[in-house]
Amino acid sequence: MHMADALLSPAVGATFWAGTLGTITYCSKKLKSNLDEKLMPLMGVLGAFIFAAQMINFTIPATGSSGHLGGGLILAIVLGPYAAFLVMASVLTVQALFFADGGLLALGCNIWNLGIYPCFMAYPLIYKSLVKPGTSSGRIMMASILCGVVGLQLGAFSVVMQTSLSGRSELPFSTFLLLMQPVHLAIGIVEGFVTAGVINFIKAARPEILESAFSAQPLSTEISIKKVVAGLLIATLLTGGVLSWFASSNPDGLEWSIVKVLGKSRLSEADHGIAPALKSLQEKTAFFPEYGFPKTAEGEKRKDETSSWPAIDPGRSGSGIVGAALVLAAVLLIGGIIRVLRRKSA
């Protein structure tokens, strides 16, 4: 579920980049202040492990399709949230550069979706409160599956939110949500199951690896959940603020999509943040059966859209096609000429 550049608007992409960069800087500072020198090679090699592990695919029972490991949760359990987040961010950066998974603008969103939720939500809030040193394998299994599900549900929700706010896809918010969440429920369960299996394997073979992550490292024990939640809250408010600012300066794309999501024409000053979005989503879903499909809103949207379209002028569209063909030909010609000239000079 890598978010892609093409689906993003610059405002959304930049906002999530800002959040991601802030978290990377925060984690680096946090780690640097009490860095165990040994951690550096371990982080690096474990990042490469995530790549290697993703090559080992397996068949998922009852579906016949094959899956592979995401890895964010294993990293959080072994390394603690700060180091795990940095490793996950580095893995996604390499994927974005070499495999073009998503692209460079979407990288901010991808690190956010696949890094923040497992490392700073699922692991500290769920796993750490359920699993203490010496807990049974069954309990580890339960906690991991819960974490996997929560992490991926939040990630999937965030993908839907980013896509809707960008307004490049026609999929209505609620339909897209209904499409994404169930799929990621299944993926989350598998991820949690595999993670628990690996953790139990490590526990049986070399328990000291997990214990050191748990107790010896001051990093993982000193996370205050309040701080993390407060940080995320600030980030959300910031997102809302920046988005609404962009919405007022760039009315065509973003405002239109915010209309779609919020069901309102304009974000008022007091309406920053995610709460109103959730509220209106709630209202929408509550009225859903009565309205069938929110037809009125849909109709209005159509009208808006057509009015924003320039009137079709046959002369203009004719010259548009000719122009497009000529530009395309010119671009290819330039490329060809340079190639030929370079071959000759070489």
Added chain:
Amino acid sequence: MFDNAYFNIGYLDTLSYRDTIIHRLDPRAKLIATLAFIITVVSFPKHEFAGLLPFLLFPVLLFSLSDVPVKFILKKVLLVSSFAVCIGIFNPLLDRQITTSFFGFSVSGGWISFFSLMLKFFLTIVSALLLIATTSFPGVCHALQKMGMPELFISQLLFLYRYIFVLVEEAMKIVRARDMRSFGKKGLGIKPAISLFGSLFLRTVERAERVYQAMLSRGFTGRLNTSRTYSLTISDVLFVCLTIMFLYLFRTYDVVSTVGRVSMRLLG
């Protein structure tokens, strides 16, 4: 799924050590130009198609000036399992409002936005791949560091990159061995995979310990140093300025319509 075609990082890596005008540019210049390009492309509204065409000039110029094989990159673009394609295909289904007609064919807004999305996908992905094919990964890391990324994260990227090749090779051996023992697809399930992950994990941790020992014995003090130095030259500044100028021109001025109008007038 993750076969050689997908996992040939090695070839992209060797491409990045060639010596052409584009390769010689400072990594910072290329990174800034690529980011500006991507943001400009993405900033087009969703029903814009023709306006995106002039932007093909950027990848075409990079391809032809850097000798990066076009086929290889295009194959990679096709291989990327794209979320954008899966989501974009809903546009023609959901938006059937007829907005334009070409020579009697009516075209719905959904198809236009779909093709716009695909062109944006192509442009952004190709430019990201071209960045790495013309700038080595350590070069990109260096640029990131100069632009303010924390040092620890940069070391993490460099470390990760160094060991990907080693561990991926190890994982490929494991997969091959498992597949050869899995007649009738027995043994490809989730349980055997878990113990493979587990043992690969333990081997990885042991490797990290050995790496750490080796680094200590070579005088590791907590930071990684690179031997290559980069400096910004006039051509780098020129490259960035020209790129941004053209991006601005193509974004604000309707080049396609103008070219069309002028040529039609010339033809009578």
